[in-house]
Amino acid sequence: MRATPTGSFSGGKMNQMSPVREYFHNIWQTVSTILIGMRISLKYCFAKTVTLQYPDVAPALQPRYRGFHFYEIEKCIACDLCAKACPVDCIYIEKTGPRKLDKVSGIAAGGLMTRYAIDYAKCMFCALCVDPCPTDCIHMGNIHDMSGFNRESMIVEFTELAKDGLQTPQPLWMTKEKLPEWAATRKKEWTEFANSNDKMSHDREARRVAMGDALADNA
Amino acid sequence: MSDVVLESQPDVLIDHDRVEQGDLRTEEMLVNMGPQHPSTHGVLRIVLRTDGEMVLEAVPHIGYLHRCAEKIGEAVQPYQYIPYTDRMDYLAGMNNNQAFSIAVERLAGMEVPPRGQALRVIFAELNRIASHLVSLGTYGLDMGAFTPFLYCFREREMILDLFEAACGARLTYSYITIGGVHDDVPDGWIDRCREFLDYFETKIDDYNNLLSFNHIFIKRTGRVGVISKEEAIAFGLTGPPLRGSGIRFDLRKALPYDGYEKYDFEIPIAEPPGTGVIPQGVEVGDCWSRYFVRVLEMTQSVRIMRQAMDQLPDGEFRAKKGTTVKLPDDEIYVEVENPRGQLGFYVRGDGSAIPYRVKARGPSFSNLCITQHCAKNVLLADVPAIIGSIDVVMGEVDR
Ligand code: SF4
Ligand code: SF4
Numbered sequence: 278m279r280a281t282p283t284g285s286f287s288g289g290k291m292n293q294m295s296p297v298r299e300y301f302h303n304i305w306q307t308v309s310t311i312l313i314g315m316r317i318s319l320k321y322c323f324a325k326t327v328t329l330q331y332p333d334v335a336p337a338l339q340p341r342y343r344g345f346h347f348y349e350i351e352k353c354i355a356c357d358l359c360a361k362a363c364p365v366d367c368i369y370i371e372k373t374g375p376r377k378l379d380k381v382s383g384i385a386a387g388g389l390m391t392r393y394a395i396d397y398a399k400c401m402f403c404a405l406c407v408d409p410c411p412t413d414c415i416h417m418g419n420i421h422d423m424s425g426f427n428r429e430s431m432i433v434e435f436t437e438l439a440k441d442g443l444q445t446p447q448p449l450w451m452t453k454e455k456l457p458e459w460a461a462t463r464k465k466e467w468t469e470f471a472n473s474n475d476k477m478s479h480d481r482e483a484r485r486v487a488m489g490d491a492l493a494d495n496a
Numbered sequence: 497m498s499d500v501v502l503e504s505q506p507d508v509l510i511d512h513d514r515v516e517q518g519d520l521r522t523e524e525m526l527v528n529m530g531p532q533h534p535s536t537h538g539v540l541r542i543v544l545r546t547d548g549e550m551v552l553e554a555v556p557h558i559g560y561l562h563r564c565a566e567k568i569g570e571a572v573q574p575y576q577y578i579p580y581t582d583r584m585d586y587l588a589g590m591n592n593n594q595a596f597s598i599a600v601e602r603l604a605g606m607e608v609p610p611r612g613q614a615l616r617v618i619f620a621e622l623n624r625i626a627s628h629l630v631s632l633g634t635y636g637l638d639m640g641a642f643t644p645f646l647y648c649f650r651e652r653e654m655i656l657d658l659f660e661a662a663c664g665a666r667l668t669y670s671y672i673t674i675g676g677v678h679d680d681v682p683d684g685w686i687d688r689c690r691e692f693l694d695y696f697e698t699k700i701d702d703y704n705n706l707l708s709f710n711h712i713f714i715k716r717t718g719r720v721g722v723i724s725k726e727e728a729i730a731f732g733l734t735g736p737p738l739r740g741s742g743i744r745f746d747l748r749k750a751l752p753y754d755g756y757e758k759y760d761f762e763i764p765i766a767e768p769p770g771t772g773v774i775p776q777g778v779e780v781g782d783c784w785s786r787y788f789v790r791v792l793e794m795t796q797s798v799r800i801m802r803q804a805m806d807q808l809p810d811g812e813f814r815a816k817k818g819t820t821v822k823l824p825d826d827e828i829y830v831e832v833e834n835p836r837g838q839l840g841f842y843v844r845g846d847g848s849a850i851p852y853r854v855k856a857r858g859p860s861f862s863n864l865c866i867t868q869h870c871a872k873n874v875l876l877a878d879v880p881a882i883i884g885s886i887d888v889v890m891g892e893v894d895r
Contacts (some may be wrong), residue, residue: 306711314706318643327650341682343664364576403579403670408819417664
């Protein structure tokens with residue numbers, strides 16, 4: 278024997294009603310409870326909208342936001358601790374010899390950093406690489422909107438960036454000459470972030486000269 | 497479809513009453529629901545054996561999201577495994593982090609400082625609210641109510657903002673970690689959180705008026721997919737599906753962890769219609785009760801969080817020896833209460849820093865197995881109601 282559908286009609290008190298009364302009772306209940314719901318919706322019709330018109334309006338990121346890394350090559354001693362802590366092994370480090378941090382200038386010297394790259398196709402932004410760094414030279418940044426056309430383009434070579442005095446990859450829109458308004462705001466935010474973190478050194482020109490030229494000579 | 501062999505059950509198919517009345521027998525048909533179906537909450541595939549509008553059998557097929565999460569646990573250190581636990585039940589990352597952390601801490605004999613414990617409770621409960629909000633919203637969506645979904649997500653966004661302020665991520669937090677929590681909360685976070693709770697409490701009434709007590713919603717979910725107490729225990733249900741069947745069992749009370757014994761809260765269970773606000777037309781163990789248990793749990797979570805914030809002790813938030821821990825040659829199995837039920841982690845150490853074996857017991861996985869039992873001889877439209885009320889997250893079913 279086939280069971281009747283369990284979600285069948287009525288129940289409880291309504292069983293005692295006549296079918297006609299039950300029919301109208303159902304309609305009344307439906308209409309009245311929907312009206313209660315409509316009143317709530319109506320209340321919000323006149324409230325401020327909470328939807329953010331991304332990308333025309335940029336979301337306000339929290340200071341601890343974990344985005345694309347900021348990396349200060351001049352402080353890095355190539356100790357591999359970050360690469361070892363990374364659960365997905367997406368940090369690639371190559372050096373010509375051991376590096377040591379100069380206490381006075383705060384700049385690492387010794388061997389050359391020939392490669393520091395992070396494969397963002399693998400990275401899961403867990404920030405585990407930030408904790409063990411003895412010289413505090415890798416940080417989580419505030420860039421979240423970047424894309425690549427192939428897998429190779431998702432590997433960010435921080436050593437190449439350093440030659441231009443950069444610490445973090447730039448999204449394509451940021452490199453454009455003429456920026457729309459929203460992008461200009463984001464760019465300002467990005468620069469401010471780089472300058473606000475007092476753990477970071479800000480002499481970009483010095484970095485470019487110190488690292489970029491050295492790398493160029495080495496090449 | 498060729499891989500699915502269903503044995504024929506002529507007894508089910510032949511409706512003797514109708515045959516006697518000279519009615520014709522209709523053909524049964526196999527229908528694939530999912531893996532890409534909006535109401536299966538992820539990549540769940542359900543093979544339905546239907547006869548017209550009737551579903552005679554619904555067989556869930558899983559494995560579309562398998563990512564070897566347990567095997568990875570045997571290759572990395574416990575603190576490196578924390579980000580992977582986020583990705584199991586991606587709606588309740590904090591609770592997953594907590595479960596694995598507790599397992600490793602107990603195995604390694606590590607103490608979590610009181611502030612770390614209190615922060616864990618705050619974040620776990622906040623995540624429980626966020627997870628239940630998704631559950632309520634999408635359940636309304638399955639039942640054809642779009643508005644509650646938007647309101648639920650509005651509040652969830654606020655919770656995610658709070659999470660982002662504390663740990664920098666909005667979904668895969670990795671915040672609760674071995675030995676405590678990763679960072680202390682930023683200045684003013686507790687006040688922001690209090691503000692949110694004050695705001696949120698008023699919104700629960702909105703959800704109730706919009707969805708819970710809506711007559712159409714009650715008609716769609718009341719008395720559908722009823723799971724009796726015995727069945728719930730026999731199938732090993734945990735979490736809201738278990739409490740929705742009227743069994744008062746919650747690990748936060750039964751086996752308190754992270755200082756839950758210090759807080760005063762209740763475990764809401766499904767009540768028969770007529771008690772309190774429970775409307776007519778529902779019964780204990782049906783889809784509506786499972787849904788409503790979640791609404792009630794949110795108010796309890798708010799209560800726990802308030803107490804935890806009032807009593808928040810100062811001091812360390814993470815045990816000194818936090819990251820690399822040597823696991824003794826021993827094993828442990830720990831369960832904690834996840835928004836979806838009991839999430840357990842089995843960890844076996846072998847004297848090194850990398851576990852020999854990691855095994856997870858996912859609540860969604862265990863709860864999903866009741867589908868086949870309770871989606872039998874129901875209407876086609878009741879299947880999404882039943883699946884939605886169990887609230888599975890496929891990331892954790894398949895792991
Ligand atoms: S841990 Fe810091 S210093 Fe060591 S290699 Fe990584 S970034 Fe450089
Ligand atoms: S954020 Fe995590 S995944 Fe990404 S490079 Fe750092 S440790 Fe590796």
